[in-house]
Amino acid sequence: MNHRDIKTVKFAWLLGVFLCVNADAIAVADERYVLRYDAPAKDNLLEASKGRAKGIGYIQTALPMGNGRLGAMFSGGIDTEHLLINDITLWMNSKRGLDEAAQSGTRNVASDDFETVRKAYREGKYGTKPDSMESLSTKYLSSTEPLGNYAPFTDLMISSGHDPAQVRNYRRSLDSRTGLGTVSYSIGEGTFTREFFCSYPHDVVVARYTAEGAKLNLTVHTTSRHKGALVSAADNRIILSGKAKMVQDDVEFMQIVQIDAGDADVTPQPDGSLKIAGASDVTIVLAGYCDYLPIYPSFKGRGYQADCEKTIAAATKLGFDSLKKSHVDDVSTMVNRCQLELDFKPSGLTTDKLVSGDGSVELENLYFHYSRYLQLCCSRSAPVPSNLQGLWNADLKPAWNCDYHTDINVQMNYWMVDPANLSESFHPFVQWTKILAESGSHTARETFGVEKGWSMGLNGNVFGFTAQNEHGRRNQQGGHWLCQNLFDHYAFTQDRAYLEEIYPILKGSAEFFVEYLAPWKDGTLVVYPTWSPENSYLVKQYSKLNKQAYGASWDQQLVLNLFTDCIEASTILRRDEEFRETLQEMIPNLCPQKIGQYGQLQEWPEDWDNPKDTHRHISHLIALHPGRDISPLTTKELHQAALVTMKHRGDESTGWSTGWKTCFWSRLHNGDRAHKIYQFLTSKRAYPNLFDFHPPFQIDGNFGGAAGVCEMLLQSHLRSVNADAKTIEEAAFVAYQKDPKQPNHFVPVVPDERLADAPYILHLLPALPSAWPSGEVKGLKARGGFEVDMQWSDGRLVQATIRASRSGEFRIYAGNTLSEVISLEEGESLDWPPSR
Structure with a gap:
C-alpha cells in the first residue's frame, strides 16, 4: 500500500454518526477513535x-x-x-495537619539502630528470622503510620x-x-x-x-x-x-x-x-x-x-x-496533536467483541488513541498525579489502596505523555513531587540520618507520605526514579524555566544518595537497604519473602542516571560547580553492572538469578527502558545480556508488565516481538472498556502500552557527543564501559562535559513490526524539542517531517545511516529524506 492508498483508507474509516448539540444537528465521528457497544x-x-x-x-x-x-x-x-x-x-483513612516531621509518616531512628539494620545486610542475614534484614528493617525503619486510600x-x-x-x-x-x-x-x-x-x-x-x-x-x-x-x-x-x-x-x-x-x-x-x-x-x-x-x-x-x-x-x-x-x-x-493511522479494514465489530477476539490492528490502533484520551482525563492541572486506577474508583477499600507505587506504577503512568504529545499532563506529577521533596527531607533525616536532600519510600498518598513501607521486605528508595521522569520531561520540552523549577528536586535527591550510598565489601558504593522490586532470591534457602538486598542493579542504574542528569542540569543552569564535581568523583566508584553465569544481566551484585524466574518486575533492565544507558547500537554486550534476561522472563504477564515488555522489546529493536506483546496486552489484558486487566484494573498498563507504540515508531534517547562521527557507535554517549580487569563487569562513566549541549539522535521507525507494513503517524514528540510526522509503506520509511518547537540541533538515524548534525530554528521544519 502506498501513501495515496493510505489516504483512501483514511476516508473509508470516517464512518458512523451520532446526534449532538440538538436533535437536528449531526456530526461525523471518526470510528478509529470510538468505543462502541x-x-x-x-x-x-x-x-x-x-x-x-x-x-x-x-x-x-x-x-x-x-x-x-x-x-x-x-x-x-x-x-x-x-x-x-x-x-x-x-x-x-490517613492523617493530615500533623507537625512537619510527623506528617511525612517517618519513623525516628537512632543512628545505632540504623547501623544495626545495615550490619544485618553486610552479614547476609537473609530470610525472615528475628535477626534478618527484613525483620530488623520492619522493627527499626518501617512506618507505623496509616497510608490511607483513595x-x-x-x-x-x-x-x-x-x-x-x-x-x-x-x-x-x-x-x-x-x-x-x-x-x-x-x-x-x-x-x-x-x-x-x-x-x-x-x-x-x-x-x-x-x-x-x-x-x-x-x-x-x-x-x-x-x-x-x-x-x-x-x-x-x-x-x-x-x-x-x-x-x-x-x-x-x-x-x-x-x-x-x-x-x-x-x-x-x-x-x-x-x-x-x-x-x-x-x-x-x-x-x-x-x-x-x-x-x-x-x-x-x-x-x-x-x-x-x-x-x-x-x-x-x-x-x-x-x-x-x-x-x-x-x-x-x-x-x-498526535494521530496514528495503521492500515486495517474496519470490522464493524463493537469494542467488546474486538477485545474478545485474538487481537487485531484495528484494536491496537483504537487502544493507542484511547490511552491518550485516558491520560487527558486523569492528569491535567490537579495538584496530584493519576494513581493506580487513574481517577476512577468505586471502593471504600480499593485494591492496593489505589495509591502511588514508586517501584514502577506512578512512573509508568507518565512515560507516554511527552512522546504522545500530551506534555501538559505532566504538571500534576511535578506538583506532587515538590511535596514529596519537602516531606522526604524529614524522612531522610529522621529515618536514615541523612542531613541533606530527600527520600521517598515505596508507597505514597496525597498527604506527603514518604516513609518506608510497613513491611521491612519492601524497604526501598524511590526518589531517583521519580527524578528520572522529571528530567526526561525537560529533555522533551527543553523548557529552561521548567528546569529551574525542578533542579532543587533533582539536586535534593542526588544529595540524599551522596550520603546514603555506602561502600560494600569490594569497595564500590551501593544502595542499601534496598530490594529489586518485587522479586525474591535464594528462594529455596529462605522462601519467597526473601527480598531485601544490597546494591540491586535497578538502584545502581538509577543513581547513575540521577547523577548524570543532575550534572547536566547544573551545567546548563551554571550553578553548584562544587557539587557537580562531587558527583563526578563518585560515579566511577558506583557498583558496576554485571553479566552473570547464564549470560544474563544480573539483578543483584551477587549472581543469584534463576533462569526459570518469570517474575513480572524486570527492574534490572531499567537502564534499557525507561533509561537510556543500554542500547543495541552502543552497548553490544549489555544488549545481549538484556536479551537473555528478557528470554528468561517470558512474554505473558500482568497488564502493566506487558506494557513494559512492549517498551523493552522496542528498545531492543525487535518490532515483531514488541508487537506480539502489545497484541497480547490489547486482546488478553484488556477489559471490555479497554481498562488494563489487573483486577479490578490498573491504568498503568494502558499508558505503558501506548508508550510502547511510541517506542516502536520513534526513539530519541541517545545523544551525539561527537559531531564529526559518521557512525552512531562513535557518535553516541555511552554510560558504561567494560572493566579491563573483570570483563563481565561494566563500570559507570562520568558524563562528557559536552553532554549538556549534545544533540539528540532521532531514530526513525526503530522497531516497526511486520504486522504494520503501511501507516502514518503525526505529532510524535522527540527529545530536544521536536515533533515528527512519518509515513511508511512496505515496512520502509516513505517520508518524515521534523518540526522544531524550539531552536535546536539533532541528528537522524534511519536505514542504519546517521545524518550530519541538523539545525532548525523555532517554527522551522525539515522533510526527510530531503527532496533531490
Missing part, C-alpha cells in the same frame, strides 16, 4: 452492598470521562443510568422507568477524540438520546437527555458511600455534603447537581431526589469539590462550598451548547 454496562455496583464487587462489572464495562481532577463513568443503563463520580484529591466521591442515579425488553437499536459509545459519551435507543415511536462529558474548561460533569416522539419522566438522585452524607433537594437543585473519614482531620466535600428541564415539572422529593415529568430535553450539570489543598503539612483550606456554588452558577449560565462546544474544542485540540 450494543448493550449497557454490567452494573454490579448497584447490587453490591459492601466490599468490592467481584468479577467483571461496572468498573470494567462502564465508560470513563474526566478533566484531571473530576471524573465520571457512565453505564448506559436503560432503566437506571449510573454515573460514578470521583475527585482525585479525595482520600481517607476514596470514591458520589454516585448519581438517573432513573427513566424504561423497560429494557422494549428497547430497539441500542447504542452506547465514547468518542476519545471529543470526550463525548452517547447512549441512544428506541422504544415504540420514541427515540431517546443521552450525551455525557466532563468539562476541563468549566470543571463540571454534564449530562443531557433528549426525546423525540415521546416524553421524558426521570428521577434524579445522588448518594455517597461515605457514612453520614446529607442530601437535600430544592427547586431544581440537589446538594450533597459529606466527610471522608480520616484517622485525623476528616476531609469534607460537597456536590451540587443542577437541572434544567425547560418547561417540564421538576418536583423535589423527601428523600432528596428530583422528579421530572413530561420533558423533551433535560440538562444535568454536576460540580463537586473537597477541602484538600496541596499545602504541607495541613493539606486543607480549599473553599469547597463557595467553589461549588461559583462553578455551578457559571456553568448553568452558559448552557449546554456552549459547555459542549468548549469541551469538544478543548479535548479535540489536544487529541489531534
Whole structure:
C-alpha cells in the first residue's frame, strides 16, 4: 500500500454518526477513535452492598470521562443510568495537619539502630528470622503510620422507568477524540438520546437527555458511600455534603447537581431526589469539590462550598451548547496533536467483541488513541498525579489502596505523555513531587540520618507520605526514579524555566544518595537497604519473602542516571560547580553492572538469578527502558545480556508488565516481538472498556502500552557527543564501559562535559513490526524539542517531517545511516529524506 492508498483508507474509516448539540444537528465521528457497544454496562455496583464487587462489572464495562481532577463513568443503563463520580484529591483513612516531621509518616531512628539494620545486610542475614534484614528493617525503619486510600466521591442515579425488553437499536459509545459519551435507543415511536462529558474548561460533569416522539419522566438522585452524607433537594437543585473519614482531620466535600428541564415539572422529593415529568430535553450539570489543598503539612483550606456554588452558577449560565462546544474544542485540540493511522479494514465489530477476539490492528490502533484520551482525563492541572486506577474508583477499600507505587506504577503512568504529545499532563506529577521533596527531607533525616536532600519510600498518598513501607521486605528508595521522569520531561520540552523549577528536586535527591550510598565489601558504593522490586532470591534457602538486598542493579542504574542528569542540569543552569564535581568523583566508584553465569544481566551484585524466574518486575533492565544507558547500537554486550534476561522472563504477564515488555522489546529493536506483546496486552489484558486487566484494573498498563507504540515508531534517547562521527557507535554517549580487569563487569562513566549541549539522535521507525507494513503517524514528540510526522509503506520509511518547537540541533538515524548534525530554528521544519 502506498501513501495515496493510505489516504483512501483514511476516508473509508470516517464512518458512523451520532446526534449532538440538538436533535437536528449531526456530526461525523471518526470510528478509529470510538468505543462502541450494543448493550449497557454490567452494573454490579448497584447490587453490591459492601466490599468490592467481584468479577467483571461496572468498573470494567462502564465508560470513563474526566478533566484531571473530576471524573465520571457512565453505564448506559436503560432503566437506571449510573454515573460514578470521583475527585482525585479525595482520600481517607490517613492523617493530615500533623507537625512537619510527623506528617511525612517517618519513623525516628537512632543512628545505632540504623547501623544495626545495615550490619544485618553486610552479614547476609537473609530470610525472615528475628535477626534478618527484613525483620530488623520492619522493627527499626518501617512506618507505623496509616497510608490511607483513595476514596470514591458520589454516585448519581438517573432513573427513566424504561423497560429494557422494549428497547430497539441500542447504542452506547465514547468518542476519545471529543470526550463525548452517547447512549441512544428506541422504544415504540420514541427515540431517546443521552450525551455525557466532563468539562476541563468549566470543571463540571454534564449530562443531557433528549426525546423525540415521546416524553421524558426521570428521577434524579445522588448518594455517597461515605457514612453520614446529607442530601437535600430544592427547586431544581440537589446538594450533597459529606466527610471522608480520616484517622485525623476528616476531609469534607460537597456536590451540587443542577437541572434544567425547560418547561417540564421538576418536583423535589423527601428523600432528596428530583422528579421530572413530561420533558423533551433535560440538562444535568454536576460540580463537586473537597477541602484538600496541596499545602504541607495541613493539606486543607480549599473553599469547597463557595467553589461549588461559583462553578455551578457559571456553568448553568452558559448552557449546554456552549459547555459542549468548549469541551469538544478543548479535548479535540489536544487529541489531534498526535494521530496514528495503521492500515486495517474496519470490522464493524463493537469494542467488546474486538477485545474478545485474538487481537487485531484495528484494536491496537483504537487502544493507542484511547490511552491518550485516558491520560487527558486523569492528569491535567490537579495538584496530584493519576494513581493506580487513574481517577476512577468505586471502593471504600480499593485494591492496593489505589495509591502511588514508586517501584514502577506512578512512573509508568507518565512515560507516554511527552512522546504522545500530551506534555501538559505532566504538571500534576511535578506538583506532587515538590511535596514529596519537602516531606522526604524529614524522612531522610529522621529515618536514615541523612542531613541533606530527600527520600521517598515505596508507597505514597496525597498527604506527603514518604516513609518506608510497613513491611521491612519492601524497604526501598524511590526518589531517583521519580527524578528520572522529571528530567526526561525537560529533555522533551527543553523548557529552561521548567528546569529551574525542578533542579532543587533533582539536586535534593542526588544529595540524599551522596550520603546514603555506602561502600560494600569490594569497595564500590551501593544502595542499601534496598530490594529489586518485587522479586525474591535464594528462594529455596529462605522462601519467597526473601527480598531485601544490597546494591540491586535497578538502584545502581538509577543513581547513575540521577547523577548524570543532575550534572547536566547544573551545567546548563551554571550553578553548584562544587557539587557537580562531587558527583563526578563518585560515579566511577558506583557498583558496576554485571553479566552473570547464564549470560544474563544480573539483578543483584551477587549472581543469584534463576533462569526459570518469570517474575513480572524486570527492574534490572531499567537502564534499557525507561533509561537510556543500554542500547543495541552502543552497548553490544549489555544488549545481549538484556536479551537473555528478557528470554528468561517470558512474554505473558500482568497488564502493566506487558506494557513494559512492549517498551523493552522496542528498545531492543525487535518490532515483531514488541508487537506480539502489545497484541497480547490489547486482546488478553484488556477489559471490555479497554481498562488494563489487573483486577479490578490498573491504568498503568494502558499508558505503558501506548508508550510502547511510541517506542516502536520513534526513539530519541541517545545523544551525539561527537559531531564529526559518521557512525552512531562513535557518535553516541555511552554510560558504561567494560572493566579491563573483570570483563563481565561494566563500570559507570562520568558524563562528557559536552553532554549538556549534545544533540539528540532521532531514530526513525526503530522497531516497526511486520504486522504494520503501511501507516502514518503525526505529532510524535522527540527529545530536544521536536515533533515528527512519518509515513511508511512496505515496512520502509516513505517520508518524515521534523518540526522544531524550539531552536535546536539533532541528528537522524534511519536505514542504519546517521545524518550530519541538523539545525532548525523555532517554527522551522525539515522533510526527510530531503527532496533531490
